[in-house]
Amino acid sequence: MTPDFAAFRLQFTAFLRKFEEANSAFVNGDVSLWMPLVSRSEVSSIFGGFGGREVGWSQVGPRYEWASAQFAPSGAAVQFEYLDQHVSADSAYTVAIERCTVRYVERPGEHRHELRVTMVFRVEDGDWKMVHRHADPLAAPPTPQLLG
Incomplete structure (x- = not known):
């Protein structure tokens, strides 16, 4: 591993820790840590866990705000x-x-929230930003009897 690559990896790992913290705040109804980590580009996109698709910051930003507002603070x-x-x-x-x-x-009560997530990040003006997020519910695979 070259010294430069090691630095890129360390920077991304630090960004990922901030993203993880922001994700936990997000599912508690707080989008404030999340939004600074998202690309403001018109090619940014989300295929979100609540369905739909948004492309471009003018759609992506409001969708993230809406999605986080669906969660109540719970820790x-x-x-x-x-x-x-x-x-x-x-x-x-x-x-x-x-x-x-x-x-x-x-919705009353607590709910298990499990998502399959693929994310794409890029460096913009020296900072890592999320440019695409595809999240959907993790479902059990069909049993072999259902496949045939």
Whole structure:
């Protein structure tokens, strides 16, 4: 590993820790840590855990605000299981499972929240930013009897 690459990896790892903290705040209804980590580009996109698709900051920003507002404060802390990740000098991706127990604003009780998530990041003006997030519910695979 070259010294420059080691520095890129360390910077991305530090960014990822901030993102993880922001993700836990997000599922507690607080989008304030999340928004500074998102690209303001018109090519940014989200295929979110609540469905739909948004492209461009003018759609992505309001969608993240709406999505976070669906969660009630509960002290939820997201657990991350990274299945893969790759970092280069100016871009990175992660493939992960995100798990936590949340409270929704309009549904009583606690709910298990498990997502399959693929994210793409890039460096913009010297800082890492999330440029794409694809998240959908983690569902059990069909049993072999259902496949045939």
